[in-house]
Amino acid sequence: MILGREKHERAFVANEILSQLIKALFDAEYGSDVFGLNDLFTAVRRMQDEQTIPSVSMANQPVEESLTRHLSKEESQFQTSMDAAGNRLEQLRESPHLRRVFNHTPAQNESGEYVENHFDFRKFLDEDVTILLDLGDLRPEAQQAVTLLLLSNLWDAVQVRRRDGQTDYEKLTNLIIEEAAPVASTRLVSEQLLPQGRSFGLSMGLVMQFPGQVRNRSERAYDEVLNNIKTKLIGNISMEHDLAESLAHEDLSPTDLRNRVNTLPSGEWIAQLPSPAFGETGPSPFSMKPLPISAGHPESDNPLTEMEASQFESVTLPQIVERTQRQYGLSAEQADAAVDDNWGSSGDDPSVSRTSDGEQSTSMMIGGTSTETDGDAEDDEASPFFGESSSADPGAVDSDAESTTSQVETEPSPIDAGGVTVPDAELERRGLTHDDARFLQDVLDVMNGADDAQSLLDPMGGLQENRDDLDVDRLIDQNLLSKMSVCRRTYYTVLPAGRELLGQKLEIGPGKGDIGERTPHKVGVELLRRWVQDQDNVTRVATYVEYDAETVFDVAGFDDSDTLVWVGEAELPSNNRAAPIDDYEKMAAVDAKAVWAFNNRETALEILDQLAEQDRIDQRVTGRDARSFTSIRDVVDDLDAAGLTTLRSFNTLDKDYNP
Numbered sequence: 085m086i087l088g089r090e091k092h093e094r095a096f097v098a099n100e101i102l103s104q105l106i107k108a109l110f111d112a113e114y115g116s117d118v119f120g121l122n123d124l125f126t127a128v129r130r131m132q133d134e135q136t137i138p139s140v141s142m143a144n145q146p147v148e149e150s151l152t153r154h155l156s157k158e159e160s161q162f163q164t165s166m167d168a169a170g171n172r173l174e175q176l177r178e179s180p181h182l183r184r185v186f187n188h189t190p191a192q193n194e195s196g197e198y199v200e201n202h203f204d205f206r207k208f209l210d211e212d213v214t215i216l217l218d219l220g221d222l223r224p225e226a227q228q229a230v231t232l233l234l235l236s237n238l239w240d241a242v243q244v245r246r247r248d249g250q251t252d253y254e255k256l257t258n259l260i261i262e263e264a265a266p267v268a269s270t271r272l273v274s275e276q277l278l279p280q281g282r283s284f285g286l287s288m289g290l291v292m293q294f295p296g297q298v299r300n301r302s303e304r305a306y307d308e309v310l311n312n313i314k315t316k317l318i319g320n321i322s323m324e325h326d327l328a329e330s331l332a333h334e335d336l337s338p339t340d341l342r343n344r345v346n347t348l349p350s351g352e353w354i355a356q357l358p359s360p361a362f363g364e365t366g367p368s369p370f371s372m373k374p375l376p377i378s379a380g381h382p383e384s385d386n387p388l389t390e391m392e393a394s395q396f397e398s399v400t401l402p403q404i405v406e407r408t409q410r411q412y413g414l415s416a417e418q419a420d421a422a423v424d425d426n427w428g429s430s431g432d433d434p435s436v437s438r439t440s441d442g443e444q445s446t447s448m449m450i451g452g453t454s455t456e457t458d459g460d461a462e463d464d465e466a467s468p469f470f471g472e473s474s475s476a477d478p479g480a481v482d483s484d485a486e487s488t489t490s491q492v493e494t495e496p497s498p499i500d501a502g503g504v505t506v507p508d509a510e511l512e513r514r515g516l517t518h519d520d521a522r523f524l525q526d527v528l529d530v531m532n533g534a535d536d537a538q539s540l541l542d543p544m545g546g547l548q549e550n551r552d553d554l555d556v557d558r559l560i561d562q563n564l565l566s567k568m569s570v571c572r573r574t575y576y577t578v579l580p581a582g583r584e585l586l587g588q589k590l591e592i593g594p595g596k597g598d599i600g601e602r603t604p605h606k607v608g609v610e611l612l613r614r615w616v617q618d619q620d621n622v623t624r625v626a627t628y629v630e631y632d633a634e635t636v637f638d639v640a641g642f643d644d645s646d647t648l649v650w651v652g653e654a655e656l657p658s659n660n661r662a663a664p665i666d667d668y669e670k671m672a673a674v675d676a677k678a679v680w681a682f683n684n685r686e687t688a689l690e691i692l693d694q695l696a697e698q699d700r701i702d703q704r705v706t707g708r709d710a711r712s713f714t715s716i717r718d719v720v721d722d723l724d725a726a727g728l729t730t731l732r733s734f735n736t737l738d739k740d741y742n743p
Contacts (some may be wrong), residue, residue, distance in 0.1 A: 098168035253285030273384035274305035394600030608654030672727030
């Protein structure tokens, strides 16, 4: 074995202790239907420090006997095993979010139904739904722990469904795992889900770079992948012999097949499909091309428009996240209630060392009560949460080494220190610099009103100072940034792709902004706000006002009785010819004066022409009347149009209200 017999035996004992304690905590008479990681940790601590185990019923006497047997072992051997058991739980403390999740115990009513948020696959097995579980932000060990926990819950759910007599499986459960090699090599997947899943209506799809990734971890798992997965889609990879053998047939040798795969063009695949029915021979492997990229994908023939992308990012996605959080997540109050800072230990426990600030510097389980255990006794043991990994147990290092490791892990990278969390690998892939990312973040902060030192009306040139590695043109070329001049100043806008890179969103809503809004429009709204505020009968002014479910005004002014007396819209060039008409209609529909602000004379004339074409105003503005903004305004003031009382230019507003 990789670990060696002695270390593997110690790892097995620690896993057995945890398994038996879990069974005890689930005891039908003395246990509970649900318990948290904190409860399990406390049970381990009491077994180690107090030599006591949880009470169990007569039906669970084998559990009691197993745990009691460990208590009778020689002291140093017992402490070594208990330290190992505790260290496995310690690994879940690396992420406070995971600790909160594993400590959450939803309350139940008298009939046993859960009345607090919880996630149960059994609720979805008969529904036509798609569940996306994104674990990409977790560290590899925590990622695999959560993945295996979810798979274990799913496996339990499909088994319970069959046990309850539901065997027709009207809706098949399709499980697709990206970057599946580490998960496919675990015993849960290779020994249970793959060979037995079909019997329980569970279909598995494993996506990986090449099957050899599984073989490097487990030969048995590799055999299961080749023999139990009947549908194979293979692109241009270096094909190992066993995979070629599994696809070869009498008319195509393994060598010829490997040569064919090695010459596949990008976008073409070799497919092997299962037999259509019992007793029938399946089709020979054949080549195929994928379907066109789905509409809406950035690389499809019909990607989302900028407005649609912004709508998804700013409205749809936040709604999905909010609904998921509301129905299945933990609120801040629940999270705080679920976490016990001392993890079941008393404040005066001598085995817990503390810093001068009162924080624990090492784990209670690491300290233990034995001084006879070697410091590295549990190194390289396999964890039940993390499959067959042989990585060193982080709990086995001494306190100085652990402190050093913690400092290294929490020290921010140069990009993190600037308030931006873009992975260096992603920046390198795009050919971007830290200064590029920081500049994007600074521009977005200004757009969201989150920069106390820079207002919307200040020039953005100062954001580029002391950034020698900044290349604005590079950001524009990658469609991350746009620029436009208004009021004789250059303004930048972080586009949807740029916000996605930063992992940030554009603030929208009353007083914040509009969907898909760019910085020049925000500048116009702010200037218009100042103009409306200066009108005689206005005592209160607001921006991005939701007048009703379908109407939002850029600016709205109210009198001292809070009656709407002014509404306003800021206009810039747009390909959406219907937008100005809609703006006119919504302002004409309210009993208030309407002011329009335009970035320049050309935009004003173009929109006035559109309004005239649609019979919203009586005449076009042409000839001498169109030569200056002042003459255009004089014509508009005489129109007596319901949705157009007067107009202003950005430049004039900037001169008057941003001296």
